[in-house]
Amino acid sequence: MQQFSFMRFRWLYFALSAVVIIPGLICLALFGLQLSIDFTGGSLLELRYQQNEPAVTVGRQQLQHLAGDTVNLTSLQASGTNQAIIRMSQISNEDKEGLIKKLAPHFKVVEELRFESVGPTLGRELFQKTLVAVLIVSIGIILYVGRQFHSVKYGICAILAMFHDSVVLVGMFAVFGKFFGAEVDVLFMTALLTTLSFSVHDTIVVFDRIRENTRKHPSADFQTVLDASVLETLGRSVNNSMTIIIMLLVLVLLGGDSIRWFGVALLVGAVTGTFSSTFTAAPLLLVWDDVARLLKARK
Amino acid sequence: MPREIPVNFSLAGQNVDYTIKRPILNLNFFGMTVRRDFELRQGLDIQGGMQVVLRADTSKVDESDKAAALESAKQVIQRRVDLFGVSEPVIQTSRVGKDDRIIVELAGVNDINQALQLIGTTAQLDFRLQDASPSADATQSAVAFMSQFKPTGLTGKDLKRSTVQYDPGTAEPQVAMEFNPEGTTKFAAITKAHTGEVLAIFLDNYPVSLPRIGDPIVDGRAVISGQFTLDQAKELNIQLNAGALPVPIQVIEQRNIGASLGKEAVEKSIFAGLIGLGCVITFMIAYYGWQGVLASISLVIYAVFTIAIYKLFNITLTLPGIAGLILSIGMAVDSNILIFERMKEELRTGQPFERAMELGFKRAWDSIKDANLMTIFTALVLINPLDLQFLNTSGLVRGFGITLLIGVLTSLFTGLVVTRTLMRLFLNEPVRSVSTVHRVIKAAKGTK
Numbered sequence: 001m002q003q004f005s006f007m008r009f010r011w012l013y014f015a016l017s018a019v020v021i022i023p024g025l026i027c028l029a030l031f032g033l034q035l036s037i038d039f040t041g042g043s044l045l046e047l048r049y050q051q052n053e054p055a056v057t058v059g060r061q062q063l064q065h066l067a068g069d070t071v072n073l074t075s076l077q078a079s080g081t082n083q084a085i086i087r088m089s090q091i092s093n094e095d096k097e098g099l100i101k102k103l104a105p106h107f108k109v110v111e112e113l114r115f116e117s118v119g120p121t122l123g124r125e126l127f128q129k130t131l132v133a134v135l136i137v138s139i140g141i142i143l144y145v146g147r148q149f150h151s152v153k154y155g156i157c158a159i160l161a162m163f164h165d166s167v168v169l170v171g172m173f174a175v176f177g178k179f180f181g182a183e184v185d186v187l188f189m190t191a192l193l194t195t196l197s198f199s200v201h202d203t204i205v206v207f208d209r210i211r212e213n214t215r216k217h218p219s220a221d222f223q224t225v226l227d228a229s230v231l232e233t234l235g236r237s238v239n240n241s242m243t244i245i246i247m248l249l250v251l252v253l254l255g256g257d258s259i260r261w262f263g264v265a266l267l268v269g270a271v272t273g274t275f276s277s278t279f280t281a282a283p284l285l286l287v288w289d290d291v292a293r294l295l296k297a298r299k
Numbered sequence: 300m301p302r303e304i305p306v307n308f309s310l311a312g313q314n315v316d317y318t319i320k321r322p323i324l325n326l327n328f329f330g331m332t333v334r335r336d337f338e339l340r341q342g343l344d345i346q347g348g349m350q351v352v353l354r355a356d357t358s359k360v361d362e363s364d365k366a367a368a369l370e371s372a373k374q375v376i377q378r379r380v381d382l383f384g385v386s387e388p389v390i391q392t393s394r395v396g397k398d399d400r401i402i403v404e405l406a407g408v409n410d411i412n413q414a415l416q417l418i419g420t421t422a423q424l425d426f427r428l429q430d431a432s433p434s435a436d437a438t439q440s441a442v443a444f445m446s447q448f449k450p451t452g453l454t455g456k457d458l459k460r461s462t463v464q465y466d467p468g469t470a471e472p473q474v475a476m477e478f479n480p481e482g483t484t485k486f487a488a489i490t491k492a493h494t495g496e497v498l499a500i501f502l503d504n505y506p507v508s509l510p511r512i513g514d515p516i517v518d519g520r521a522v523i524s525g526q527f528t529l530d531q532a533k534e535l536n537i538q539l540n541a542g543a544l545p546v547p548i549q550v551i552e553q554r555n556i557g558a559s560l561g562k563e564a565v566e567k568s569i570f571a572g573l574i575g576l577g578c579v580i581t582f583m584i585a586y587y588g589w590q591g592v593l594a595s596i597s598l599v600i601y602a603v604f605t606i607a608i609y610k611l612f613n614i615t616l617t618l619p620g621i622a623g624l625i626l627s628i629g630m631a632v633d634s635n636i637l638i639f640e641r642m643k644e645e646l647r648t649g650q651p652f653e654r655a656m657e658l659g660f661k662r663a664w665d666s667i668k669d670a671n672l673m674t675i676f677t678a679l680v681l682i683n684p685l686d687l688q689f690l691n692t693s694g695l696v697r698g699f700g701i702t703l704l705i706g707v708l709t710s711l712f713t714g715l716v717v718t719r720t721l722m723r724l725f726l727n728e729p730v731r732s733v734s735t736v737h738r739v740i741k742a743a744k745g746t747k
Contacts, residue, residue, distance in 0.1 A: 121551065254570060
């Protein structure tokens with residue numbers, strides 16, 4: 001029976017990645033990320049209200065007018081039925097109390113669900129801290145992969161796959177941020193770190209198999225070895241991701257608003273992490289080989 | 300959380316009896332801690348509450364005294380918070396660069412505004428003498444009333460502590476004060492010079508008590524007695540204890556979370572987790588047949604273990620933590636899948652079942668170990684167990700890191716030990732062994 005060749009379609013997989021990555025990058029370049037107050041500093045107030053009869057709707061302009069000069073609104077967003085999130089410049093607890101009092105006459109009940117206020121220094125600090133964390137994790141992974149495979153080729157391809165996953169995740173959130181108001185907060189950064197470890201987790205399983213098969217069949221052509229290894233690990237890869245994706249999908253769909261975007265970020269990370277091991281990292285090895293051969297031939 | 304158990308049982312079908320035994324055994328093994336109460340410690344984002352980060356302005360304090368000033372500010376806040384009656388308040392100091400900070404977490408506090416006021420005020424407690432001959436209009440206007448009190452230089456800093464006690468003679472409640480050495484000297488001088496006059500106690504420029512000096516007091520121990528009810532005595536005690544902060548503080552970050560928001564989210568997340576668990580079990584059984592059943596049992600044991608560990612180590616559960624738990628359930632199956640797929644391969648090469656199983660476990664272990672090592676590393680970076688200054692200390696991130704770490708470690712154990720034991724048990728049972736082996740082999744072969 002003719003074995004299906006995965007690697008023949010490697011450019012298709014790269015194209016598929018590009019289809020996801022390029023719009024993300026465009027969005028990122030045009031609109032940037034929606035950074036949360038965790039990073040920028042500012043205040044966030046989530047309120048639940050009950051409508052008067054007849055119903056009143058308060059737009060952002062009116063709300064700003066109501067709030068007066070002490071508060072500088074940046075956005076007003078519905079967060080469920082009769083719930084709204086107001087984002088503004090940093091205000092004190094007293095200012096917030098004042099704001100709620102000013103709103104009270106317009107609605108039957110105004111209940112404070114959440115109030116967060118972050119000073120600008122802390123935001124900058126957190127940003128630095130997360131960058132450090134990303135750096136540490138990346139360096140740790142690079143060292144580990146390098147030690148594990150004793151090969152620049154495997155190491156760099158694993159890291160390129162990891163980079164691919166980060167770009168996918170960040171790009172997707174630039175898109176989600178623009179169109180659905182998804183914010184990049186400290187939990188997003190957590191999801192990003194988890195994605196890095198996901199990505200390398202899966203890649204290691206695939207690479208382990210490639211290495212094992214290279215040793216077992218030293219005479220076989222590299223592409224054949226890759227095809228066989230990918231085929232052998234694909235069942236495990238897909239099944240394992242299925243269980244993770246099932247859990248995360250259920251969390252995103254049923255698990256309430258407060259951690260929804262966190263779930264989405266983990267989900268995107270899990271999907272791209274699985275995809276990239278088989279369809280980015282392994283084909284990259286082949287591309288690496290091709291390029292190396294070309295360079296040698298030219299000399 | 301432990302309610303998960305019965306749900307899983309019904310899904311696991313005919314293995315009900317077997318599954319029930321395991322968790323009970325585990326709980327007995329861990330003993331009283333687990334049995335005593337099943338309630339897990341809930342994080343701020345779940346039970347609601349407040350977190351504030353305060354900046355302590357220590358710029359006017361000598362470099363060598365800064366740590367002490369910060370520590371004593373922490374103690375004052377600790378005292379104020381204790382008076383507020385919050386269970387398990389968290390108060391930490393931290394130094395970031397040149398910034399001295401105090402982080403206060405009050406879970407389950409109802410009146411956030413009051414709590415914030417209590418913590419945040421740089422309440423200035425001091426003792427003032429009332430003019431011996433008050434002017435006539437002192438009773439008429441507040442300003443005139445206030446102006447008759449003259450500062451003595453004795454402040455809250457001089458007060459060591461105060462307590463509510465009962466007068467041994469009349470059994471009436473009274474408030475006892477104890478001054479520190481410096482305060483004792485000042486207090487002695489004042490009481491000697493002004494016996495019989497009123498020494499008012501002011502908190503934030505507002506008189507809270509107007510006791511009269513009975514006798515000169517030189518040992519730094521004074522008792523305020525009067526027609527106190529117990530509540531009044533307690534209140535005065537709180538006001539005295541609240542004392543003054545040694546350094547001005549300022550709120551630089553504040554997070555209030557209403558209790559309803561967290562409660563809804565937890566209910567939804569747990570519901571989602573159960574549905575997800577059901578889906579994963581269905582998937583595993585549909586795809587791997589008998590092995591899937593074993594893996595599912597192992598998964599249920601995994602879930603019970605994980606929760607037992609949370610309880611054992613008193614892990615605070617946060618919403619991201621629950622997400623971490625849910626994620627780790629999805630990941631826990633991974634080691635089983637790796638093993639099963641390996642087993643299938645060994646079976647395909649014609650190995651007898653028992654040997655295929657052992658080989659499958661052995662070969663898969665390398666990949667499992669390598670693959671999970673990085674997740675463990677990432678989880679450790681997130682948890683930041685050494686409290687490194689350049690890494691995050693956010694409770695939410697840590698909550699996720701901790702459940703992820705526990706999840707990965709537990710899944711290594713259940714995947715390798717529990718599933719393996721279950722499979723061996725299946726094989727070693729003398730009467731059913733033949734038919735079971737055949738069924739498992741058929742299931743393993745049939746699926747591919």
